[in-house]
Amino acid sequence: xxxxxxxxxxxxxxxxxxxxxxxxxxxxxxxxxxxxxxxxxxxxxxxxxxxxxxxxxxxxxxxxxxxxxxxxxxxxxxxxxxxxxxxxxxxxxxxxxxxxxxxxxxxxxxxxxxxxxxxxxxxxxxxxxxxxxxxxxxxxxxxxxxxxxxxxxxxxxxxxxxxxxxxxxxxxxxxxxxxxxxxxxxxxxxxxxxxxxxxxxxxxxxxxxxxxxxxxxxxxxxxxxxxxxxxxxxxxxxxxxxxxxxxxxxxxxxxxxxxxxxxxxxxxxxxxxxxxxxxxxxxxxxxxxxxxxxxxxxxxxxxxxxxxx
Numbered sequence: 001x002x003x004x005x006x007x008x009x010x011x012x013x014x015x016x017x018x019x020x021x022x023x024x025x026x027x028x029x030x031x032x033x034x035x036x037x038x039x040x041x042x043x044x045x046x047x048x049x050x051x052x053x054x055x056x057x058x059x060x061x062x063x064x065x066x067x068x069x070x071x072x073x074x075x076x077x078x079x080x081x082x083x084x085x086x087x088x089x090x091x092x093x094x095x096x097x098x099x100x101x102x103x104x105x106x107x108x109x110x111x112x113x114x115x116x117x118x119x120x121x122x123x124x125x126x127x128x129x130x131x132x133x134x135x136x137x138x139x140x141x142x143x144x145x146x147x148x149x150x151x152x153x154x155x156x157x158x159x160x161x162x163x164x165x166x167x168x169x170x171x172x173x174x175x176x177x178x179x180x181x182x183x184x185x186x187x188x189x190x191x192x193x194x195x196x197x198x199x200x201x202x203x204x205x206x207x208x209x210x211x212x213x214x215x216x217x218x219x220x221x222x223x224x225x226x227x228x229x230x231x232x233x234x235x236x237x238x239x240x241x242x243x244x245x246x247x248x249x250x251x252x253x254x255x256x257x258x259x260x261x262x263x264x265x266x267x268x269x270x271x272x273x274x275x276x277x278x279x280x281x282x283x284x285x286x287x288x289x290x291x292x293x294x295x296x297x298x299x300x301x302x303x304x305x306x307x308x309x
Contacts, residue, residue: 010072011191020198021124027076027221028211029116029129040110048102060094061085063233068226070171074192076222082107089232100139111135119207173218195220
């Protein structure tokens with residue numbers, strides 16, 4: 001056990017024994033593994049309901065939102081909200097047989113059975129990536145209920161990690177590296193530097209060229225987004241853009257025609273610079289004015305003595 005501020009936290013106890021190749025290949029295939037996980041969950045639900053897989057959408061919709069988080073040891077793990085809706089989306093209810101325990105069984109089954117096989121190579125042999133043993137699934141309630149999180153808590157958690165960069169979560173750098181020299185010069189710990197170096201070396205293998213490990217060495221081979229969701233989980237960016245464009249065009253307001261009373265209270269709290277900022281701005285302005293004056297005097301001297309300016 002280590003204290004939170006122990007410098008060993010996040011580092012392998014035996015760097016020479018650590019499976020850096022497996023770590024990088026897990027990151028590189030995490031997207032495909034998640035896709036197979038969602039497919040397996042849908043197949044389980046179709047089987048549980050006695051429905052052909054191709055007809056599942058006529059009875060229910062499986063939607064999800066997923067957050068990718070880099071742990072202190074620079075390994076990605078996923079937090080996901082999986083929801084069952086009726087065939088018309090969030091506004092409709094799933095069939096009665098598709099209860100919470102059925103969904104829990106579906107995700108546990110999918111996590112246990114899904115994997116991705118990595119192309120064999122003389123450099124590392126045969127590799128297969130799957131989900132780890134630290135798997136936890138439980139229902140989410142609209143309001144707090146003991147140890148069960150509420151939907152508001154989940155939304156706050158998503159917001160927390162969406163606003164973090166790769167460097168904030170021990171997940172590499174916020175910019176690309178273009179050479180091994182860049183990796184050696186990166187301000188990261190030796191564990192992250194070893195992972196980035198592994199990405200660079202594996203990226204030179206022909207059999208792994210499709211993974212584009214070198215362009216993604218800064219994120220340790222992980223190519224996915226921090227936040228992803230299925231299209232029908234909630235609103236889309238396209239819908240938000242349309243509403244914004246309509247607002248700018250002066251379109252109808254959402255509350256037009258409703259018997260709604262809106263009250264607002266405004267309080268003036270100040271404007272302009274703080275005292276410290278005002279001092280800095282004044283110094284910049286004085287330097288600028290002095291530069292202009294010196295330039296003007298130099299031009300006048302040049303004209304006086306017939307020199308070219």
